[in-house]
Amino acid sequence: MTGSPYEMKKMGKALFKADFDVFCHCLPGHGTSPVNIKTVRWQDWYTDSVAHYKNLTKQYDEVYLGGLCLGAVLALAIAGEYRDVRGILCLSTTLFLDGWTIPWYNFLMPVGVYTILRYYYSFPEREPYGLKNETLRKKIAALQKRNTEALDNYPMSCIYELLKFSKFAQKNMSKVQSPVLLIHAKEDDLTSPKSAEFVYKNIGSAIKKYIRLENSYHLVVMDNERDFVFNACIEFLNGLSEYGSQTQKLPHVDDNFTESAGLL
Amino acid sequence: MNIDIKELIKIIHTLPVSLIALILSNIFLIAGFVIGKLAMYKYENAVKFFAYFSVVMCILFVLYFISVLWFAISNLYFGNMPYAAIFLVFLFLPFIIGRFASYEKIHLYTNIQILSLIVSLLLALSFI
Numbered sequence: 001m002t003g004s005p006y007e008m009k010k011m012g013k014a015l016f017k018a019d020f021d022v023f024c025h026c027l028p029g030h031g032t033s034p035v036n037i038k039t040v041r042w043q044d045w046y047t048d049s050v051a052h053y054k055n056l057t058k059q060y061d062e063v064y065l066g067g068l069c070l071g072a073v074l075a076l077a078i079a080g081e082y083r084d085v086r087g088i089l090c091l092s093t094t095l096f097l098d099g100w101t102i103p104w105y106n107f108l109m110p111v112g113v114y115t116i117l118r119y120y121y122s123f124p125e126r127e128p129y130g131l132k133n134e135t136l137r138k139k140i141a142a143l144q145k146r147n148t149e150a151l152d153n154y155p156m157s158c159i160y161e162l163l164k165f166s167k168f169a170q171k172n173m174s175k176v177q178s179p180v181l182l183i184h185a186k187e188d189d190l191t192s193p194k195s196a197e198f199v200y201k202n203i204g205s206a207i208k209k210y211i212r213l214e215n216s217y218h219l220v221v222m223d224n225e226r227d228f229v230f231n232a233c234i235e236f237l238n239g240l241s242e243y244g245s246q247t248q249k250l251p252h253v254d255d256n257f258t259e260s261a262g263l264l
Numbered sequence: 265m266n267i268d269i270k271e272l273i274k275i276i277h278t279l280p281v282s283l284i285a286l287i288l289s290n291i292f293l294i295a296g297f298v299i300g301k302l303a304m305y306k307y308e309n310a311v312k313f314f315a316y317f318s319v320v321m322c323i324l325f326v327l328y329f330i331s332v333l334w335f336a337i338s339n340l341y342f343g344n345m346p347y348a349a350i351f352l353v354f355l356f357l358p359f360i361i362g363r364f365a366s367y368e369k370i371h372l373y374t375n376i377q378i379l380s381l382i383v384s385l386l387l388a389l390s391f392i
Contacts, residue, residue, distance in 0.1 A: 038367040108322035115325065115362040116377055119370045120300050121318030122311050153311045156318070157367060 042165035130218035179207035
């Protein structure tokens, strides 16, 4: 949410190095100014993503979806509707806004979100910028000033759309049958692991894996454990494509819960 | 126009707290929305200003909802069913306006919101 493909650049490069063709698209309203994001509805994000997904299915036999934050929710929603999604990478899935940087006056949010105040209010983006790594944090703060297409605030209207989309995704969660890898930081500043745990418990997928990171915040693809995240994603996708080439049926694995420490 | 301050204070003392809260929250909300409307495009990049502004507006809205509900319940208690029903409408009106609002038509919806607050203020003043 309010991010840009820039944040996914390293992830894309890592996947490309591992012989995957990578396509990353910028969601409607993102990558420009906060005014534009105020004019979009969650249906715009969804239909745009579905259109891109359909295009990819015309070009490739196997298409995997992945995303961070809102992107992860989008990937789950698409997989709920399209059963041919071969696998999903859900990074910092944001179904609930309950991270530790959410301001103390969060209890007033329903009043702000469900009235016209949502078009007036924006959460200013502030430290830690979703990053535990302090060096990176300074870098991002500097980059934000140089306009990297990532917005410096979250308009409340965007949160309203995210919450509505989250409800839609939650309703369809059991329809998701594709294999899912969930990666979520224990100390995520924007959304607590509750979101990932909800997905893990409620999806209909036979293959699901949940990795909880110990040394990152929300932007897991840029933070301290980014290499671990990239490797876990590549390993998961390779595993799926291997199974896919051997048989069309995927093996049944349950309760595949892992802590990041000591895995690699 | 001569305003007798002592007389005014006497009148205020006789008013129920819910009515005073309703009148004050209405006045502040109207003023807040007018300021917000005027400043919205002019100072669009003043994110921090709008953040604090909206928090204050949210608190005022909470005060407004409590006083409207309180007022509606007390009217219900004293058998003034039409007034109770009207105030219950005012309780949900900000959410109904919010449901249909869009950024493209924000000025129109802000005007509707201001108008509804003026009506509820006039209604509250009629109880004095």
